[in-house]
Amino acid sequence: MGKLRIGVFGVCRGTQLAESFVLAGCEIVAICDRYTSEHNHIESCINMLGKGIAIYTDFDEFINHDMDAVILANAFHEHAPYAIKCFEKGLHVFSECNSNATMAEGVEMIRAFEKSNSVYMLAENYPQMKHMREMERLCKSGRLGKILYAEGDYDHFMDPIYPEIQHVYMYNEHHWRNWCPKTYYITHALGPLMKTTGATPVRLTAFASFAPETRELATASHVGDRAAAILTQNDDGSVFRLFPWSEFGGGPYSNFRFRGQWAQVENYFDTNVSLRYSAGYAPDGEETVQVYDPVLDDPDKEIIEKCYFDGRDYLTARIFLDAVREGRQPEYPFDIYSAVLMSSVAILGWRSVLEGGKPYDVPDFRKEEDRKRYENDNLTPFWGMDGSAPTLPCSSHPDYEPDEALLENYRKLMKGFQK
Template identity: 30%
Template sequence: MNLAPWSATHVAAGDGADPVTVSSGLRLGVVGLKMGLYLADWAQRVGLQVVAGCDRDPETRAAAAGRLPGANLTDRWEDLLELDLDGVVLANDFDAHAPPAMEFLEQGVHVLSESAACTTVEEGRRLIEAVDGSAATYSLAENYVAHPHVRAIREVVARGEVGRVELIEADYLHGMSPEMVDALIGDPAHWRGRIAPTAYCTHTMSPVLAITGARPVEVTAFTVDETNRRAAVVMVVRLSTGALAVTRHGFLQGEADSHWSWVSVRGSRGLVESGRGPGERAWSVRVRTEGWASDDGEIRDDERTPPPLFLAGDEVERRAEGTALILTAFRATIEHGAPPLVPVRPAVAAVLVGVMGAQSLANGSRPVPVPSVD
């Protein structure tokens, strides 16, 4: 379940590298032109040509036309199968990614899926089979794996600074008014209203799996507030390494405005955790090594800020670093055969925690095994 390591084909952080100077000639399609339009902008910045797009809403297509001049825009993703594409970005509804992914993979088109890889165990297995049988690749566009604080924590853990991982926690939380929350999750016609409260767990579980190199073995899910069962959940996940993961996601008050993500790793020798402060501190990490584990017997407790990321000579805004790295890695996968940053098996494994977590909630928060996808 180890994810692909950072390689020379990925944008180098803080070294002023300029790996993208001209268009690669690689032709990209985008399905879903809301979040997909943001990804399309970054795709063009890393040298991919966005030549086609799809959205059911005519107003959304019209708005996208000005930012994607010359692109073939349609209301059916199936139309993109008829085009000569090297890759496709799937940014359509959260619970509708696997069917088009499998179709494009069969056509030999590389897939970057912006959200949930699948919605059921069977669909996940069929997606893995499609990837294994295709000449093309599948990548999950999980930008939180590539955010500065998660990369920094991953490096600290990989160097063994905190020892063996024992407990890892990850939050993805929004502080919103009850009216705003209800507008998001109260409409059954919208995908946010259709999915289980455990389903949107990729921004927590994908960083957990990336940092630990583990797979999920068992999940127990809990509703935070019994009077509003859909608003926020906590999932306790046993990992294959023996460590425990605790993830919290949904809508709870008091989170920092920066990026809604907090990660903490307690190891056998110390602690590393991301900051909760505003601005640059939101991307920094605190590293503590206990005195008994230090050569000189002194406690080490310091704050570290990851170096900036540059693309085409320009510094990338902190909150966009994950997206820039995901799109740069996708280009490298198509162009050079580099390993996907988040390949299909850890992508499916992260989603299945939410799928099985829904079963746990339905069964009175009893533990439920998470099927292996290895």
């Protein structure tokens, strides 16, 4: 097979991903983004990929370009409709987190996928961090015994005290980050737990921590919560505790922890690993308590060491490209059913928050009865592509609105800048 030809939709995050695909031996043949002003990354994308690249502003024209696969790096809540268009064209899809923003989209996406020959992969990159790979190796070695409980956090405080954060990440009032409920950005927290343990959530409950901005800053966030915890019961009897996109002080500090029958392991000060056995359970020659910086063991070590972000995007791209070249779907939990299930945990987790922690069963969209139950469930906390208003509150206090002074400061900050 010759070089795979890739198109990139959304060039903010998409530029970073394109770099990894080039390192993995692909050719980026086309990019698509509606903005061509200096506020976006088109310029840096062209600088990196070369001036000959085809540039589109319209997705429907873009997918007519001669190519094998599309990287979906557009708005967080708008991946599903574009994935479906790719399936209809027989294009392979590498989709940023999350796969879908409503339950109905999850059903529709899976139905369209099953009619296509496309390879679909959730581009969840946290399982490829060096310390995560080490914790997965330890858990899979059996040394911890059965994993009874695991924790996954994605912690990233976008502090409005720094105006540049607003410019880069929340550059208009309806931007998805200003309306993203705290259970939704889930794949960085849940993906590594599913990958490491093989367990799948079947039931959940959730609660949020409400602490809206009170300082005289510039923000248009309607969220008000700083974090939400989801607790899941899993198909193997274990339990997960998740903090999808939390904004705690002292971060960013995304923690993962696996507690087994005989031992437990967690990341410690970001990338170190802390492994603790019960007394008498350490294998011969091993200390009962160990803290260490794991050594990267990978055939592409030299490339990975050159990459930003620990090489985690490169490794994620490699999983996708291997699947495409071998004509199969990527392994659990990057396949479409796992991807949509993660989105269901995010969406139903939010329903649970809004209903005082009411438990929800997590549907399995391999089953027709589960599809039927959710095929018309279009509730969303986000603004629609057609300008339609959200149909669900994005704050655990449903009447919460940011103070008018904060919004006014935001509008002043963004004057002449908003896309």
